[in-house]
Amino acid sequence: MLIINKKNRTQKIIFSNIDDEIRIAVLEEDKIEKIFFEERTNESVTGNIYLGYVENIVPALEAAFVRIGYGKNAFLRLRDIKNGDKINKGSKVMVQVVKDPIGQKGPQVTINMSLAGRTIVYTPHVNHIGVSRKIIDKNERKRLAKIARDNIKEGGLIIRTASEGISERDMVLEIQELLDKWKSMNECYNRSRKVKLLYEDPGLVEYTLRELLGENTSEIVVDSEDLWHEVVKFIGKFKPGFKPIVRFIEGDAFIEESIYEMMKTLYVRKVPLEKGGNIFIDTTEALTVIDVNSASNITCNDISETSFETNMEAAKEIVRHIKLRNLSGIIIIDFIDMKREESRRKIIDFMNKELKKDKAKTMIMGFTKLGLLELTRKRSTPRFDSKLYTTCPICKGIGKVESPHVTYQKILKDISKVVDNDGSISKISLKVYQNLSGILTPDIKKQLVAKYKAELDVSFLWPVPSTYDVSFERKKVYRKLKKLKK
Numbered sequence: 001m002l003i004i005n006k007k008n009r010t011q012k013i014i015f016s017n018i019d020d021e022i023r024i025a026v027l028e029e030d031k032i033e034k035i036f037f038e039e040r041t042n043e044s045v046t047g048n049i050y051l052g053y054v055e056n057i058v059p060a061l062e063a064a065f066v067r068i069g070y071g072k073n074a075f076l077r078l079r080d081i082k083n084g085d086k087i088n089k090g091s092k093v094m095v096q097v098v099k100d101p102i103g104q105k106g107p108q109v110t111i112n113m114s115l116a117g118r119t120i121v122y123t124p125h126v127n128h129i130g131v132s133r134k135i136i137d138k139n140e141r142k143r144l145a146k147i148a149r150d151n152i153k154e155g156g157l158i159i160r161t162a163s164e165g166i167s168e169r170d171m172v173l174e175i176q177e178l179l180d181k182w183k184s185m186n187e188c189y190n191r192s193r194k195v196k197l198l199y200e201d202p203g204l205v206e207y208t209l210r211e212l213l214g215e216n217t218s219e220i221v222v223d224s225e226d227l228w229h230e231v232v233k234f235i236g237k238f239k240p241g242f243k244p245i246v247r248f249i250e251g252d253a254f255i256e257e258s259i260y261e262m263m264k265t266l267y268v269r270k271v272p273l274e275k276g277g278n279i280f281i282d283t284t285e286a287l288t289v290i291d292v293n294s295a296s297n298i299t300c301n302d303i304s305e306t307s308f309e310t311n312m313e314a315a316k317e318i319v320r321h322i323k324l325r326n327l328s329g330i331i332i333i334d335f336i337d338m339k340r341e342e343s344r345r346k347i348i349d350f351m352n353k354e355l356k357k358d359k360a361k362t363m364i365m366g367f368t369k370l371g372l373l374e375l376t377r378k379r380s381t382p383r384f385d386s387k388l389y390t391t392c393p394i395c396k397g398i399g400k401v402e403s404p405h406v407t408y409q410k411i412l413k414d415i416s417k418v419v420d421n422d423g424s425i426s427k428i429s430l431k432v433y434q435n436l437s438g439i440l441t442p443d444i445k446k447q448l449v450a451k452y453k454a455e456l457d458v459s460f461l462w463p464v465p466s467t468y469d470v471s472f473e474r475k476k477v478y479r480k481l482k483k484l485k486k
Contacts, residue, residue: 011217015205015231016253017224024208025259032262034212034323038204045070045097045107047116047201051189052109054091065106066095069195072106080110082125094189094198099379103285115178115199118210119163119171120148122178128156134356135164144171151175155182162214209234211359219245223253266324273317277310281321283383286329290318292336307336308343315347319354328360328379332372347373394466402466404435411468418472419452427455427473431462 009028016023026034038044050068057064064087065073076095087093095109115122129148131141147168148157152175163171185198202210205227222228228248249256265271271279280291292314294306318333338344344367355362365374391397411430419425432440437460449456462468
């Protein structure tokens with residue numbers, strides 16, 4: 001019987017399947033740490049392996065574009081190709097997707113394949129045995145490395161953290177399983193001539209369990225019978241004696257576990273901190289800027305202590321949001337100014353420790369001369385918000401709309417254009433957004449009636465800011481018809 005390590009934070013995983021969309025949330029100590037959304041009909045292709053053909057080589061980009069039969073051609077960096085190997089336009093290649101398509105960009109691929117199992121990763125083209133740094137015990141590291149060397153003839157293995165304590169028999173079986181997959185793919189590749197999917201990475205449910213399930217997982221909540229069977233089947237292969245509670249509920253598990261309430265912090269730019277401070281998160285295509293403010297935090301004795309305490313609290317929340325929102329690219333953090341180098345070092349050490357738990361590769365570059373912390377995070381899937389939002393058709397993504405004053409000037413211009421060219425206007429009907437109520441006051445409306453010599457009807461129920469609707473009614477013209485006398 002396995003004993004859960006009390007030093008680890010208790011983890012709960014929630015699976016929900018509503019309208020063919022799988023949603024997964026991971027809680028640690030009842031606080032949301034990770035969340036995934038994926039439509040059954042629009043799953044990620046990261047990890048898939050294809051037989052493809054080189055469509056074009058662009059020396060200026062040091063890249064080739066490969067047709068893999070999935071939307072836009074895939075992007076292959078030429079630096080991935082080993083010395084001595086050559087590809088030309090029309091070459092047949094085996095490639096693996098390392099990044100899903102994002103925006104107008106196609107998927108990114110590599111020729112350096114890897115097949116991930118629960119406890120190991122097989123790398124056919126890299127002859128190296130590596131052991132996870134999180135496995136600290138030297139004897140255990142030696143034991144696992146020896147098993148790997150004794151059972152692999154070609155390629156290499158990466159021994160994952162989950163392999164700690166695994167029996168030699170179970171590890172050998174998993175190695176053989178991955179070798180068989182690779183052999184089968186090669187045979188299919190060699191005999192095929194058309195673009196083809198050679199290997200499909202496991203779906204979101206299996207991937208989540210493979211990557212996140214651990215001995216600190218105390219409970220799994222599921223609201224779909226199909227998902228329940230998938231979860232139970234995988235757990236049966238995880239570790240003998242490891243049996244977290246798998247609870248089935250009817251309805252929406254995200255409602256039952258208050259996940260939607262917890263998700264509200266993902267929608268906002270301003271994130272409050274428990275002790276009164278806050279952080280602001282602003283994201284562009286390649287850069288994320290995070291600003292830390294002490295705000296109403298007055299719990300410490302002096303400004304230096306307050307700054308450091310707020311920064312430490314902010315650092316923890318920032319790491320959580322980087323993972324939750326799947327932020328990537330260049331990330332700049334403007335912490336509250338710290339005079340002591342020791343304080344800066346503690347912030348970096350803390351963030352390094354927390355980011356090691358993240359699956360995505362992250363590098364902390366350090367503080368710049370301006371006191372900004374600079375780091376980068378690798379992206380393999382789109383940002384979380386891209387699955388929930390689309391660009392606003394009103395502000396076009398800039399996050400701003402025209403001021404009421406600018407909109408008002410446009411309205412006057414449009415009305416004047418019609419009234420000046422048509423002297424028969426008797427009524428003007430105007431529908432505007434509510435933010436113009438402070439400009440179109442009763443006094444202003446009287447002035448407009450006098451100016452245009454027409455009745456003015458204004459409604460503030462128009463639903464879209466910075467736009468409006470204006471219509472005109474003309475005076476009725478009566479013509480006196482004379483009866484013709486016989």
